[in-house]
Amino acid sequence: MVKESLGRKLFLGFDYTFMILLSLLCMFPLVHVLAVSFSSNAASSAGLVTLWPIGFNLKSYEFVMQNAEFLRSLGVSVQRVLLGSLIQMLLIVITAYPLSMEASRFRFRTAYAWYFLVTILFGGGLIPTYMVIKDLGMLDTLWALIVPSSVPVFSVVLLLNFYRGLPRELEEAAFIDGASLLRTLFSIILPLSLPAIATLLLFSMVGHWNAWFDGLLYMNRPENYPLQSYLQTLIINNDFKATTAEELQMLKSISNRSVKAAQIFLGALPILLVYPFLQKYFMKGIVLGSVKE
Amino acid sequence: MLKKSWKRELPLHLLLLPAAAIVFIFNYIPMAGILMAFERYIPTKGIWGSKWVGFDNFSYIFSLPDTYTVLWNTLFIACMKIVVGQVTPIAVALLLNEMRSALIKRGVQTLIYLPHFLSWTILGGIMIDILSPSSGIVNQMLTAIGGKPIFFLGDNNWFPFTIVISNEWKEFGFSTIVYLAALTGISPALYEAAVMDGAGRWRQTWHITLPGMRPVIILLVTLSLGQVLNAGFEQIFVLYSPQVYESGDIIDTMVYRMGMLSAQYGPATAIGLMKSFVSLILISVAYFLAYRLANYRIF
Amino acid sequence: MKRFGTMITLSSMLAISALLPACSNNAPSNEAGKSSSASTGSSESSATATASNASSETASAGLPAKFDPPVEMSYVSYQFATLKYDKGDDVNNNNWTRMLKDEYGIVAKNVWEVPYAQYPQKTDLMIASGDIPDFFLASPTQLKQLYEADMIEDLTDVYNKYAPELVRKVQDAAGEYPRKAATIDGKLMGIPFTGVLRESVNGLWVRMDWIKKLGLPEPKTFEDFMTIADAFANKDPDGNNKKDTIGLGLDKDLAMTAPFMNMLHAYKSIWTKDADGKLVYSSTQPAMKESLIKLHDLYEKGILDKEFVVKDVTKLFEDVTANRVGMFYSAGTAGAYPLQGSKDNDPNVEWKMFPLPAYDDQPGKFQTELDIFHGFWVVKKGFKHPEALLRIQEQWLANFYFNNSDETHQKFVSNADNDTIWMESPAKLYMPTRNRDFYLLVNDVLSGKADKSTVPPGVRDILGMIEKYKAGDNQFWGQNLIYGEGGSMGVADHYINENLYVQNEFIAAPLQVMVDKGVNLTKLELDAFTKIITGNEPIESFDKFVTNWKKQGGDDVTKAINEWYTANQ
Numbered sequence A: 001m002v003k004e005s006l007g008r009k010l011f012l013g014f015d016y017t018f019m020i021l022l023s024l025l026c027m028f029p030l031v032h033v034l035a036v037s038f039s040s041n042a043a044s045s046a047g048l049v050t051l052w053p054i055g056f057n058l059k060s061y062e063f064v065m066q067n068a069e070f071l072r073s074l075g076v077s078v079q080r081v082l083l084g085s086l087i088q089m090l091l092i093v094i095t096a097y098p099l100s101m102e103a104s105r106f107r108f109r110t111a112y113a114w115y116f117l118v119t120i121l122f123g124g125g126l127i128p129t130y131m132v133i134k135d136l137g138m139l140d141t142l143w144a145l146i147v148p149s150s151v152p153v154f155s156v157v158l159l160l161n162f163y164r165g166l167p168r169e170l171e172e173a174a175f176i177d178g179a180s181l182l183r184t185l186f187s188i189i190l191p192l193s194l195p196a197i198a199t200l201l202l203f204s205m206v207g208h209w210n211a212w213f214d215g216l217l218y219m220n221r222p223e224n225y226p227l228q229s230y231l232q233t234l235i236i237n238n239d240f241k242a243t244t245a246e247e248l249q250m251l252k253s254i255s256n257r258s259v260k261a262a263q264i265f266l267g268a269l270p271i272l273l274v275y276p277f278l279q280k281y282f283m284k285g286i287v288l289g290s291v292k293e
Numbered sequence B: 001m002l003k004k005s006w007k008r009e010l011p012l013h014l015l016l017l018p019a020a021a022i023v024f025i026f027n028y029i030p031m032a033g034i035l036m037a038f039e040r041y042i043p044t045k046g047i048w049g050s051k052w053v054g055f056d057n058f059s060y061i062f063s064l065p066d067t068y069t070v071l072w073n074t075l076f077i078a079c080m081k082i083v084v085g086q087v088t089p090i091a092v093a094l095l096l097n098e099m100r101s102a103l104i105k106r107g108v109q110t111l112i113y114l115p116h117f118l119s120w121t122i123l124g125g126i127m128i129d130i131l132s133p134s135s136g137i138v139n140q141m142l143t144a145i146g147g148k149p150i151f152f153l154g155d156n157n158w159f160p161f162t163i164v165i166s167n168e169w170k171e172f173g174f175s176t177i178v179y180l181a182a183l184t185g186i187s188p189a190l191y192e193a194a195v196m197d198g199a200g201r202w203r204q205t206w207h208i209t210l211p212g213m214r215p216v217i218i219l220l221v222t223l224s225l226g227q228v229l230n231a232g233f234e235q236i237f238v239l240y241s242p243q244v245y246e247s248g249d250i251i252d253t254m255v256y257r258m259g260m261l262s263a264q265y266g267p268a269t270a271i272g273l274m275k276s277f278v279s280l281i282l283i284s285v286a287y288f289l290a291y292r293l294a295n296y297r298i299f
Numbered sequence C: 001m002k003r004f005g006t007m008i009t010l011s012s013m014l015a016i017s018a019l020l021p022a023c024s025n026n027a028p029s030n031e032a033g034k035s036s037s038a039s040t041g042s043s044e045s046s047a048t049a050t051a052s053n054a055s056s057e058t059a060s061a062g063l064p065a066k067f068d069p070p071v072e073m074s075y076v077s078y079q080f081a082t083l084k085y086d087k088g089d090d091v092n093n094n095n096w097t098r099m100l101k102d103e104y105g106i107v108a109k110n111v112w113e114v115p116y117a118q119y120p121q122k123t124d125l126m127i128a129s130g131d132i133p134d135f136f137l138a139s140p141t142q143l144k145q146l147y148e149a150d151m152i153e154d155l156t157d158v159y160n161k162y163a164p165e166l167v168r169k170v171q172d173a174a175g176e177y178p179r180k181a182a183t184i185d186g187k188l189m190g191i192p193f194t195g196v197l198r199e200s201v202n203g204l205w206v207r208m209d210w211i212k213k214l215g216l217p218e219p220k221t222f223e224d225f226m227t228i229a230d231a232f233a234n235k236d237p238d239g240n241n242k243k244d245t246i247g248l249g250l251d252k253d254l255a256m257t258a259p260f261m262n263m264l265h266a267y268k269s270i271w272t273k274d275a276d277g278k279l280v281y282s283s284t285q286p287a288m289k290e291s292l293i294k295l296h297d298l299y300e301k302g303i304l305d306k307e308f309v310v311k312d313v314t315k316l317f318e319d320v321t322a323n324r325v326g327m328f329y330s331a332g333t334a335g336a337y338p339l340q341g342s343k344d345n346d347p348n349v350e351w352k353m354f355p356l357p358a359y360d361d362q363p364g365k366f367q368t369e370l371d372i373f374h375g376f377w378v379v380k381k382g383f384k385h386p387e388a389l390l391r392i393q394e395q396w397l398a399n400f401y402f403n404n405s406d407e408t409h410q411k412f413v414s415n416a417d418n419d420t421i422w423m424e425s426p427a428k429l430y431m432p433t434r435n436r437d438f439y440l441l442v443n444d445v446l447s448g449k450a451d452k453s454t455v456p457p458g459v460r461d462i463l464g465m466i467e468k469y470k471a472g473d474n475q476f477w478g479q480n481l482i483y484g485e486g487g488s489m490g491v492a493d494h495y496i497n498e499n500l501y502v503q504n505e506f507i508a509a510p511l512q513v514m515v516d517k518g519v520n521l522t523k524l525e526l527d528a529f530t531k532i533i534t535g536n537e538p539i540e541s542f543d544k545f546v547t548n549w550k551k552q553g554g555d556d557v558t559k560a561i562n563e564w565y566t567a568n569q
Helices: A006-037 A041-045 A059-065 A068-099 A109-121 A126-135 A153-165 A168-176 A181-192 A194-210 A213-218 A227-234 A245-253 A256-283 A286-292 B002-038 B056-063 B067-098 B102-117 B120-130 B137-144 B159-184 B188-196 B201-225 B233-239 B242-248 B251-261 B265-294 C006-017 C030-039 C042-050 C095-104 C116-128 C140-148 C156-162 C165-173 C176-181 C208-214 C222-234 C257-263 C286-300 C313-321 C339-345 C387-400 C406-412 C434-446 C457-470 C474-483 C488-498 C512-534 C541-567
Strands: C071-079 C106-115 C135-138 C191-194 C203-207 C246-248 C271-273 C279-281 C325-330 C351-354 C366-368 C372-379 C501-503
Touching: A006 A256, A006 B067, A006 B102, A006 B120, A006 B159, A041 A256, A041 C313, A041 C339, A059 A068, A059 A227, A059 A256, A068 A109, A068 A153, A068 A181, A068 A194, A068 A227, A068 B002, A109 A153, A109 B002, A109 B265, A126 A213, A126 B002, A126 C116, A153 A194, A153 B159, A153 B201, A168 A181, A181 A194, A181 B002, A194 A227, A194 A256, A194 B159, A213 A227, A213 C116, A227 A256, A256 B102, A256 B120, B002 B056, B002 B265, B056 B067, B056 B265, B067 B102, B067 B159, B067 B201, B067 B242, B067 B251, B102 B159, B120 B159, B120 B233, B120 C313, B159 B201, B159 B233, B159 B242, B188 B201, B201 B265, B233 B251, B242 C512, B251 B265, B251 C512, C071 C116, C071 C135, C071 C387, C095 C106, C095 C387, C095 C406, C106 C116, C106 C387, C116 C135, C116 C140, C135 C140, C140 C372, C156 C387, C165 C191, C165 C387, C176 C191, C176 C372, C191 C387, C203 C208, C203 C222, C203 C488, C208 C222, C222 C246, C222 C325, C257 C286, C257 C325, C257 C366, C279 C541, C286 C512, C286 C541, C313 C325, C313 C339, C339 C351, C339 C474, C351 C474, C351 C488, C372 C387, C387 C406, C406 C457, C434 C457, C434 C474, C434 C488, C457 C474, C474 C488, C512 C541
Parallel strands: C071 C106, C246 C325, C366 C501
Antiparallel strands: C135 C372, C191 C372, C203 C325, C203 C351, C271 C279
């Protein structure tokens, strides 16, 4: 054990205090949202709720979950996250590998790299993308939510940089042993990249779980909405001008604030559950443990 | 010889084929939509049938009397966001790395990620409350230590900084994750060697940790250069007001207000295209500089 | 990864920009208001009440009683909140669709439905893909584009020949302007979705318990108004010894300044006729300067919230609900939201809506826009039976408005389990003065002039709520505030009867020059007005604003609008 200097102790004291304060600061809005989601309509729409519910009730959650649609769209979301993340991860993993090679090994890598990168920068916008998806007959299918976004270039670029950081000797040793390209990738490179994979998987899942706009756009039937799109339909627009007695009644029965809060919390919840689990992969230096052996 | 390298590279092409095809279909084909930047686009007429107006949409944007103020606001806010957006997560990742208690470390890591899940509509409402000059907690603390209340959201001198800092509050946890993953890639052997040489924590950080993170830092900085004209629409739209148009109106909010009259596909696409070109140039410059000076390919 | 997606940003930008209802740029006329208000006075409301079984009575001469073989009509729709369906039902199989199919041979086929916020954008995508349904609701801009692309049917003859009595009645009640706005080159290209703007006047809501507590008069004149505003802000009406109350609530986008300006005979951001019959922009007129002086005065005296410049309407309503606000302008329906929340938070609170206090011997008139909801119902070019749309609309009116039977009400409007059945109707029109009519009927019953059994089920529902409120259930306080004795719709009734409106004379889709210059001109105006109100600029800078406005495109816009006006008279 290295003896700790006074400076080090002071530093650690500062470090812990500062980080904990920072965490509290970051926790504040979500705790607030949680409190609002459990509060009465009157209190939350008056902005009286800070960190503790006023007029505690479960109405917003009941409202959000009351319909069969909730479970159905939850099902769509689960499918989307599982299938979508799986496809994304697979494509990221196999795409990043050739791109991580030196130009001497793969002459076209740079051309490909730019081919992919350009799509981060340039896009045709909503209308032509919609047309392509429509012409492919993907409207109203899960594929419309999964396939168009299945190559997240940012993640590919990140992973190819991680691949590069791995010791090349391992890969070469595998080749000498006569292992195929795919085997090298999946049995040598991949296990070494788990921290990076875990990070990208998290991004992928968060992205799929929280996306709502494409659901409203590409799904014609509400029964095909993923959860977040469905939750959007529960929120009445603020500009909404109540026009009939019936609409007024509806507006009154729904507490926008609390429902919105419940929606946000439900949106963050699964990720909060998955995150600690994924965390262990990028907290430990798995990479190096296996290299040293 | 040529044949041999083809044969050797064929599997690599095959590996790239699925992604390349998907990107071609869902990104390259829709790029036909870029033509809208040169058209008076009308949905009923479509991309091929709308009237071709050349560079009219571009000259229109630059003919607006306050385009330059707006452009300046965008650049100023976006650049600050880029700098702060890289420095903060690196610092936080390093500070987290120094922590020994795995429990606290994980807890902190999870908690700082939380604001990312909240939309600006929600955070905006919260910010108006906590930054209120009369009743907000921030100003109450300011006055308690003898300061004068500051109208963070209503004062043109403060507005851009309020935007940058609050944006960082929302997003730094997210970027920190990438840097933390990068940290795990550094070999403990390097640290062991450094300890043998008698290097303290500061020197280890400086000579091992930071260089170890360098590829990821360079990559993220380069990619963030592409954001130099994106000051963050959603956030500013929620927080700005006529009172701070002077310092807070950005390109995207201006385009949004154009769309309020009727959907402005032409000018909006033209602005998007300009942003893309600026990003392409900056990223290319960074890429080639890194390659020429450090013989390092960023991607 | 949002941070790295240029494309995503752009597309979502377009998304949001396309999402705004086109209602922001339209306007009816004086004559229209006059004629319609005369025909929809209180006498009409009793007609409303008695027109039961309207479906059989109103079969119009030309409209076939039942399409045989059935006509299939595809359409797209929006919803305000998730629809609840009875068991086994869905969007293409419910009480409405079954009735249309079984009784009239119309098979309505929904292609898609989205939340209202996404409707403008999704229809734009649909139009862009060239694949429009047999009928749908199009915005004014879309109407113009569809007409120019020859994608929709001319409905002139269809309407003249087939329009059922109920549809005509509601269209006529809305005045001639909605139909004028739907007419291009002399052809009626869409059926206006008539709106409820006139009964939605933004009256002055006042905290009556504070009035009593401080011994203040009711706001009859402008002087009363100023006295009350000052006392509400500076005399500690909530009695907590802190200056934390707001005399008059405003929002950062200055939307709520319009009724204040109307009180002073100034009008915000609309096109009005001047003495020579030309259209002029109201925000640049001399009366505007006067209202800005008065608003600055309110700001200086601490009557306005000094922080209003960063608060939007939602945020202001938060203050209202938290009972910090003494007065604000809003429609009569504010009784339900946000005011019900205010009562929930403090049972001692009392609110009342007043007409605009008189500034001089002339009553203030409300500015108002073209009275349509979202746009116009259009029929796809080549569709064989455009008249079927009129039948759907007639059935909507017959079952939603002109109905006295409880059974029909529960089948087609709302019942105990499902209050969203009415939303399932494939096409709708709003009765322009329905809330006002309900108010009159409710008060007829309350004062004993009418019997509860003779009024429509919707009115009976409200009467039931008012009874519950009177029995002590504050949950229905807001309904009483709208429809009960002295309710806010009574104020609307006053304005409708006296026709106290100044209408935006520009009722077409935005002209190209407005689109080009509009962004900058609006910004110029909001910026100048905000600075004058908060005192960052002296009042003299109003003249500078007018000059700049003209120079930076206002003159061009004025010219184009007057050309349009002459051409469309």
